[in-house]
Amino acid sequence: MLTIYGHPLSSYSQKVLIALYEIGVPFTFRQVDLGDEADREVMASIEPMGLMPGLKDTARGVILSQSSVIIEYVDLHYPGELRLLPEEPDLTLFVRQWDRFFDFQIMQVTQRLVDARLFMEKATEEPIAIFARERLERAYAALDHHLRDREWVAEQFGLADCAAAPSLFYAGILNPFHGYPALSAYFERLLARPSFHRARTEALPCLKYFPFPELIPARFLT
Ligand SMILES: N[C@@H](CCC(=O)N[C@@H](CS)C(=O)NCC(=O)O)C(=O)O
Structure with a gap:
C-alpha cells in the first residue's frame, strides 16, 4: 500500500524510514538512483524538483513529498502505538x-x-x-x-x-x-x-x- 521512494544514504530518506520503523507500518522501499535518467523521472513525478524522499499511498490515492509532510501523513492515517506528533x-x-x-x-x-x-x-x-x-x-x-x-x-x-x-x-x-x-x-x-x-x-x-x-x-x- 505504501511505497517510499528514496535512497538509504539520503538523510531526508532516512528521516522518513526512521519514522516508519517507529510507527511500525508496513511499506515498500523503492531505491532511487538520481544518477539514472529513468529514476530521475520517477522522482520528478513525485516531487517538483525531483528531490527525495517521496511517498505513494495506493490505498488512498495519495502522492506526497517533503520528509516532514510524509511523516505527518503516515502518523495521521496509519498511526502506531507511538504517535510522532502530539495530539495537543x-x-x-x-x-x-x-x-x-x-x-x-x-x-x-x-x-x-x-x-x-x-x-x-x-x-x-x-x-x-x-x-x-x-x-x-x-x-x-x-x-x-x-x-x-x-x-x-x-x-x-x-x-x-x-x-x-x-x-x-x-x-x-x-x-x-x-x-x-x-x-x-x-x-x-x-x-x-x-x-x-x-x-x-x-x-x-x-x-x-x-x-x-x-x-x-x-x-x-x-
Ligand atoms: N525539504 C526536503 C529536502 C529533500 C532533499 O533535499 N533531498 C535530497 C536528498 S537528502 C535530494 O534529493 N538531493 C538531490 C539534489 O539536490 O539534486 C525534504 O524534507 O524532503
Whole structure:
C-alpha cells in the first residue's frame, strides 16, 4: 500500500524510514538512483524538483513529498502505538519548530559542506566550509542548551527526533560535538534507538560514497 521512494544514504530518506520503523507500518522501499535518467523521472513525478524522499499511498490515492509532510501523513492515517506528533496543537507546533530547526540549521548547513566538497574548487570550498562550521557551532550551542534536562526534543520521541538522527549523524562526522555534553549524550541515545540503527545499517553499503570517507569514525562503519 505504501511505497517510499528514496535512497538509504539520503538523510531526508532516512528521516522518513526512521519514522516508519517507529510507527511500525508496513511499506515498500523503492531505491532511487538520481544518477539514472529513468529514476530521475520517477522522482520528478513525485516531487517538483525531483528531490527525495517521496511517498505513494495506493490505498488512498495519495502522492506526497517533503520528509516532514510524509511523516505527518503516515502518523495521521496509519498511526502506531507511538504517535510522532502530539495530539495537543500547541505541542505539535513545538515539535514542528524543532523539526525545521534540524532540517534548516543542521542538515541544510551540512549539505553546504558536502556540496562545496563535491562541486567546488578548493579555494571556493574553504570560505564556505568556515561559514558552515560557524553556523553548525551556533546550532550545536542552541541544541546543547535545549537538551540539558531532556531525553528527547519534546516529551517523547517524535518527528523532531527523526529529523535529528540523520542530520546530526552527518553533521557530527564533519564537525564533531566537542564541548557539547548534552548534545553528545542525546546523539548517543539516538544511535541506540533501534529505528535509527536499522536505517544506518541499511545505509552501510553506500557509506563509501560519502565524500569525506576519512572522517567517518570506525564505529559507524560496522
Ligand atoms: N525539504 C526536503 C529536502 C529533500 C532533499 O533535499 N533531498 C535530497 C536528498 S537528502 C535530494 O534529493 N538531493 C538531490 C539534489 O539536490 O539534486 C525534504 O524534507 O524532503
